[in-house]
Amino acid sequence: MRKPLAGALLALALLGAGATSATAAPAPAPAPAPAPTTKAVDFAGTVALSNCSGSVVRVPGSQPTDPALVLSNGHCLESGMPGPGTVVVDKPSTRTFSLLNSAGSKVATLRAAKIAYATMTDTDVSLYELTSTYAQIQSRYGINALELNASRPAQGTAIKVVSGYWKRIYSCSIDGFAYRLKEAGWTMKDSVRYTAACDTIGGTSGSPVVDTATGKVVAVNNTGNEDGQRCTMNNPCEVDENGTVTVRQGINYAQQTYAIVACVGTGNKIDLGRPGCTLPKP
Structure with missing residues (x-):
């Protein structure tokens, strides 16, 4: 356990006429395929734990006033690796996280209120609920949370x-x-x-x-x-x-x-009973 669109080229058709025959216009040159767009990816919103890495994350429905969540692995818990079949929910925690800016410099220490969810069954994930809201983190440090994609990624991504x-x-x-x-x-x-x-x-x-x-x-x-x-x-x-x-x-x-997205309800609370939530339950 560890670990701009390219400009299109427009071809001009050239027509020529002879005394007894016409020269056909050449076919337009195909436009080159657009270059794939990319987002700048840096360290803003990531965190360092005592033994692992992580990030401040939100789901599409998270609100600025919600307590922020930190995502890491289940095997990174301060209490050790959860055994097979074990699911941790709403366990008090005072763990701290070093919040990084885009350059990778520490800008703050964030503190957990609890382990909202953690398991090493079917997956390897932990979600800590912080004592700070997204709005507080943004206003104090200028850092926005990373958003969890609600869709399964594709091969080749x-x-x-x-x-x-x-x-x-x-x-x-x-x-x-x-x-x-x-x-x-x-x-x-x-x-x-x-x-x-x-x-x-x-x-x-x-x-x-x-x-x-x-x-x-x-x-x-x-x-x-x-x-x-x-x-x-x-x-x-x-x-x-x-x-x-x-x-x-x-x-x-x-x-x-x-799969985490469907399990986060109002107030950023983990609700394993929500429709579509498939995370392992205790």
């Missing part, structure tokens, strides 16, 4: 993994998805697999995975196969629908976050 702990940004793409990702006693579902360029390391756990086209968070970085071992700690393996096991040494993974 260009992404950046932004580590507040190491103040380092990794750039790569989503290579694909692991039907099941097994690591020691834990099993995660539909995990994001990176292309090799995102060679994340310890301390990058909990980093937001940002879609560079939208600037929204699509996953949370959490693990990678370090030594080529099969399904052991720090060596997760992929298991497909038929039970076939694949080991990809040096490849790293993240857990999708779109």
